[in-house]
Amino acid sequence: MAGMELDFVEWLRQRMPKSSQVRIGIGDDAALLTLSRPELVATADLLIDGVHFLTAEHPPEAIGYKALAVNLSDLAAMAAKPAGALVSLALPRDGAGGLTPSELAKRLFDGMLPLAEEFGSPIVGGDTNVHAGPLVVSVTALGEPTGRGVVRRDGARPGDVLLVTGELGGSLAGKHLGFTPRVTEALTLHQTVELQAMMDLSDGLSLDLARLCKASGVGAVVEAAAVPISAAASALAMTTGDLPLKHALSDGEDFELLLSVSPDDADRLLSDTPPGCRLIAIGKVVASEGVTLRQPDGTMEPLLTSGYEHR
Amino acid sequence: MAGMELDFVEWLRQRMPKSSQVRIGIGDDAALLTLSRPELVATADLLIDGVHFLTAEHPPEAIGYKALAVNLSDLAAMAAKPAGALVSLALPRDGAGGLTPSELAKRLFDGMLPLAEEFGSPIVGGDTNVHAGPLVVSVTALGEPTGRGVVRRDGARPGDVLLVTGELGGSLAGKHLGFTPRVTEALTLHQTVELQAMMDLSDGLSLDLARLCKASGVGAVVEAAAVPISAAASALAMTTGDLPLKHALSDGEDFELLLSVSPDDADRLLSDTPPGCRLIAIGKVVASEGVTLRQPDGTMEPLLTSGYEHR
Numbered sequence: 001m002a003g004m005e006l007d008f009v010e011w012l013r014q015r016m017p018k019s020s021q022v023r024i025g026i027g028d029d030a031a032l033l034t035l036s037r038p039e040l041v042a043t044a045d046l047l048i049d050g051v052h053f054l055t056a057e058h059p060p061e062a063i064g065y066k067a068l069a070v071n072l073s074d075l076a077a078m079a080a081k082p083a084g085a086l087v088s089l090a091l092p093r094d095g096a097g098g099l100t101p102s103e104l105a106k107r108l109f110d111g112m113l114p115l116a117e118e119f120g121s122p123i124v125g126g127d128t129n130v131h132a133g134p135l136v137v138s139v140t141a142l143g144e145p146t147g148r149g150v151v152r153r154d155g156a157r158p159g160d161v162l163l164v165t166g167e168l169g170g171s172l173a174g175k176h177l178g179f180t181p182r183v184t185e186a187l188t189l190h191q192t193v194e195l196q197a198m199m200d201l202s203d204g205l206s207l208d209l210a211r212l213c214k215a216s217g218v219g220a221v222v223e224a225a226a227v228p229i230s231a232a233a234s235a236l237a238m239t240t241g242d243l244p245l246k247h248a249l250s251d252g253e254d255f256e257l258l259l260s261v262s263p264d265d266a267d268r269l270l271s272d273t274p275p276g277c278r279l280i281a282i283g284k285v286v287a288s289e290g291v292t293l294r295q296p297d298g299t300m301e302p303l304l305t306s307g308y309e310h311r
Numbered sequence: 312m313a314g315m316e317l318d319f320v321e322w323l324r325q326r327m328p329k330s331s332q333v334r335i336g337i338g339d340d341a342a343l344l345t346l347s348r349p350e351l352v353a354t355a356d357l358l359i360d361g362v363h364f365l366t367a368e369h370p371p372e373a374i375g376y377k378a379l380a381v382n383l384s385d386l387a388a389m390a391a392k393p394a395g396a397l398v399s400l401a402l403p404r405d406g407a408g409g410l411t412p413s414e415l416a417k418r419l420f421d422g423m424l425p426l427a428e429e430f431g432s433p434i435v436g437g438d439t440n441v442h443a444g445p446l447v448v449s450v451t452a453l454g455e456p457t458g459r460g461v462v463r464r465d466g467a468r469p470g471d472v473l474l475v476t477g478e479l480g481g482s483l484a485g486k487h488l489g490f491t492p493r494v495t496e497a498l499t500l501h502q503t504v505e506l507q508a509m510m511d512l513s514d515g516l517s518l519d520l521a522r523l524c525k526a527s528g529v530g531a532v533v534e535a536a537a538v539p540i541s542a543a544a545s546a547l548a549m550t551t552g553d554l555p556l557k558h559a560l561s562d563g564e565d566f567e568l569l570l571s572v573s574p575d576d577a578d579r580l581l582s583d584t585p586p587g588c589r590l591i592a593i594g595k596v597v598a599s600e601g602v603t604l605r606q607p608d609g610t611m612e613p614l615l616t617s618g619y620e621h622r
Contacts, residue, residue, distance in 0.1 A: 023350075024463065027526070029388035029510050030354035030454070032461050038349045039334075042435065043341035046399035046449055048442040077340035088357035088449045090401075124353065131359040133444030138357055138399045140451035143341070150343050152335065199340055215338070 008102060008128065015113055019122045021083055031124035033084055033142065041080035041143040041150060045070045049134035053177070055096035060104055061111030062177040063137065068112045070202070071141035072119055072181035073255045077200040078150040079190040080143035082121035082183060087112065089128045090136035101130050108137065119183050148190055151259075156197040156216035160285040161266035166256040166278055168205055169233025169248035176253040186257060188274045193265035204252040205282075206303045210291050212258060222283035222303060225296045249293075249303065260285055319413060319439065326424055330433045332394055342435035344395055344453065352391035352454040352461060356381045360445035364488070366407035371415055372422030373488040374448065379423045381513070382452035383430055383492035384566045388511040389461040390501040391454035393432035393494060398423065400439045401447035412441050419448065430494050459501055462570075467508040467527035471596040472577035477567040477589055479516055480544025480559035487564040497568060499585045504576035515563040516593075517614045521602050523569060533594035533614060536607045560604075560614065571596055 013026045024032035047070070049055045053063045068085060075082050089108065091101035099107065105128055116122055121141060156162075165182050182200070189195060197216055201208050205227070213220050224245060233247035240247070261269065269279050283294075291303040324337045335343035358381070360366045364374045379396060386393050400419065402412035410418065416439055427433055432452060467473075476493050493511070500506060508527055512519050516538070524531050535556060544558035551558070572580065580590050594605075602614040 029385045030352045033351045035349040038346040040344045041341045044397040044399045044437050046438045074340045086355040086451050088355045090447050126355050127357045136401050136447050138449035140397050
């Protein structure tokens with residue numbers, strides 16, 4: 001763990017749950033992990049104060065939790081099993097929220113560690129530095145495919161049913177900091193049926209579904225009445241004047257899974273949903289390109305890709 | 312590659328050399344790599360404008376090169392073979408050095424790509440964001456052990472000879488931006504002899520050797536006359552008034568390898584140095600704790616851990 005104060009490295013090492021997969025953890029030039037098979041899934045997300053969280057408002061534990069959770073959500077989107085994570089920090093020289101840089105770092109890790117333990121993703125390395133800018137939390141999550149391989153986003157086929165794992169919209173009211181990454185759900189569903197395509201919803205259903213369709217060379221029809229709208233989206237709509245549905249389609253940071261399965265598999269999943277999973281059918285995959293929203297009265301309109309994209 | 316503009320992802324994807332190890336690269340929720348065996352080496356380093364480089368002075372290509380090279384140096388320190396890297400960027404909203412954020416990102420990658428190709432470390436994922444702070448480049452490098460396993464820093468034994476792979480000191484005059492990570496040397500040496508312990512010199516010989524000794528539960532005696540002093544350290548000494556040796560011992564960012572081998576292996580390496588490697592013996596490992604510097608007249612003094620540590 002380069003650049004880190006020794007006492008901090010020791011503090012972190014002592015808090016890391018023992019893992020039989022971690023042959024060398026924090027403290028050497030690099031970590032050494034044992035995997036179940038010679039295949040690795042890897043993903044990285046970098047979160048910045050003022051963009052993805054606010055140190056002035058959010059407890060550091062929640063920020064640390066989110067930074068790891070968004071990465072675990074990407075592993076879930078591939079139906080991969082978490083194996084470890086590397087965490088690099090740029091800490092503001094003057095600290096934040098009345099905390100010194102070192103206190104801030106410890107509380108960020110305090111937020112990550114329960115999640116790391118719950119999902120079997122020990123922190124095996126990283127780097128910590130102090131600088132003149134805002135807090136930056138950069139996480140790389142490592143995972144492994146199960147024996148059934150990974151699920152890509154390019155396998156959706158016309159006729160498939162589109163499902164989501166939970167309600168959408170209004171995440172910035174709180175869920176974006178405390179959501180449960182759908183790792184367990186993804187692995188369970190992957191064992192149960194043939195997942196044709198899957199991704200996690202980070203930028204809003206309308207934008208993310210357009211991406212899945214583009215990658216798969218297909219289109220989709222979403223049933224407006226079927227989109228599950230969160231209570232937070234409904235509450236938000238009262239202040240913005242937008243429809244709750246619009247929030248559900250485009251707010252982003254839902255971190256639910258979007259999956260595409262055959263009609264038979266959809267029937268099976270919806271009539272006998274695996275324990276611990278929620279599934280809501282929202283529409284169908286079609287051969288013609290473009291994503292369309294069908295209103296209850298049958299009118300069709302193009303679903304604009306108005307999702308929130310971090311810049 | 313979350314959060315990245317689509318045209319940028321496409322730009323980067325087209326530039327990435329084809330690799331048979333990369334089953335899924337940039338563009339899905341996560342990357343999928345095939346490894347030679349079910350073992351993974353992983354390391355992360357985060358570099359920040361004003362701390363590790365200066366956008367006002369250094370070309371973005373050199374900054375990108377350095378960000379990947381320091382990570383490959385950590386893989387080399389484990390005698391691991393590079394397999395891929397993830398690169399996350401926090402780009403200053405107003406750009407830097409007259410470049411827009413997007414131009415800056417492209418030129419950072421322009422500096423990384425030749426190095427990625429040379430060492431077989433394709434960029435398989437990452438994240439790019441724009442923010443109100445300075446440029447932050449966060450890299451995670453992935454590698455694999457050879458059949459001989461990795462080399463840790465905790466295996467040095469009393470009687471071992473300490474070797475370094477090149478001259479030390481004065482790196483900030485230029486070498487820190489353009490050094491060659493000692494990946495090939497590490498793999499060659501690991502094939503040739505039994506490497507007892509190894510690390511890369513990032514914070515200065517005096518501090519890094521103290522770390523290697525502490526991890527191994529040993530001490531060391533360094534011969535002052537044997538430490539290879541770079542021309543840059545000698546030049547720097549003329550302006551600072553410090554001894555060139557002091558610069559060689561404590562400037563940091565040398566990114567040479569420090570290795571500990573048996574006397575027999577040291578003889579073998581020094582009399583018949585493998586092609587492409589340079590090796591200089593600088594001292595010996597001893598049983599008693601602490602690192603001592605022996606002057607040519609025989610006087611001994613403790614080697615202070617005055618290395619440069621990034622904060």
